[in-house]
Amino acid sequence: MEVKKCTMEDLENLALWSMQAEVDARQGSPWGGVSESPELLAEVRKSVEAYLTRETYEVYAFLVEDEPVGHVVVNQSGLYPGLMLESFSIRREYRRRGYGTQALHALMEYLGETALDLDVFCWNQRALAFYKHFGFKEISLHMNYGT
Numbered sequence: 001m002e003v004k005k006c007t008m009e010d011l012e013n014l015a016l017w018s019m020q021a022e023v024d025a026r027q028g029s030p031w032g033g034v035s036e037s038p039e040l041l042a043e044v045r046k047s048v049e050a051y052l053t054r055e056t057y058e059v060y061a062f063l064v065e066d067e068p069v070g071h072v073v074v075n076q077s078g079l080y081p082g083l084m085l086e087s088f089s090i091r092r093e094y095r096r097r098g099y100g101t102q103a104l105h106a107l108m109e110y111l112g113e114t115a116l117d118l119d120v121f122c123w124n125q126r127a128l129a130f131y132k133h134f135g136f137k138e139i140s141l142h143m144n145y146g147t
Contacts, residue, residue, distance in 0.1 A: 001102045003110040006059040006071065008052055014059060015045035017071060021089035028123040048073075057086070060110075062103040069094040070103050074111070082115025100130055 006014060019041050026033045034040055051057045056077040062070045070090035074083050090100045108114065118136070120127050 001069075001099070001106040002063040002066075003103075003106050004061045004063055006052065006061050008049070010059070010061065011045065011049055011052065013068065014048045014052075014061075014071060015041060017068075017089065017091055018048055018087065019044045020092060021087070024089075024092070025121065025124055025127070028125075029121065030123070051086070060107065062090075062099065062106065064094075064099065069099045072103070072107060074107075082117050083111065083113050085116055085118040088118065101134060104134060 019036060022040070022044060023034055023036055048059070051059050051073045056075060058074045058076060060072050060074065061068045062072070068091070070088070072088045073086040075086050076083060088100075088104075090103065104116070108116065116136075118131070119142070120131060122128070
């Protein structure tokens with residue numbers, strides 16, 4: 001698996017993939033699900049553009065035989081012991097093929113890191129199972145009242 005640093009040239013594809021990942025991650029959310037739409041795509045595009053232009057963030061795509069299978073947004077601010085993954089996703093059509101595991105290993109090797117941090121919503125059982133299987137440990141719990 002190849003890791004490629006993304007640029008503004010990748011914005012449209014990253015926005016589309018990020019929108020799809022958000023729709024999937026929001027299934028079962030107490031805030032309600034969302035559907036793919038031009039409005040959501042425009043909102044997500046702004047977020048991705050901000051990540052691509054901020055100094056402390058990097059966006060990487062994961063390629064298999066030159067085909068992008070997923071992407072990650074990495075917070076490199078130094079506030080965490082390892083790198084903080086702001087978002088990590090494998091494109092829908094490539095899930096359940098081992099690419100997520102390959103991608104995280106490739107990212108750590110590419111960046112020379114041995115520690116990663118991330119946040120996962122408690123209702124995202126698929127993501128929780130994946131990260132636990134990879135070896136992540138729960139270290140905190142964020143709670144909300146009134147949502």
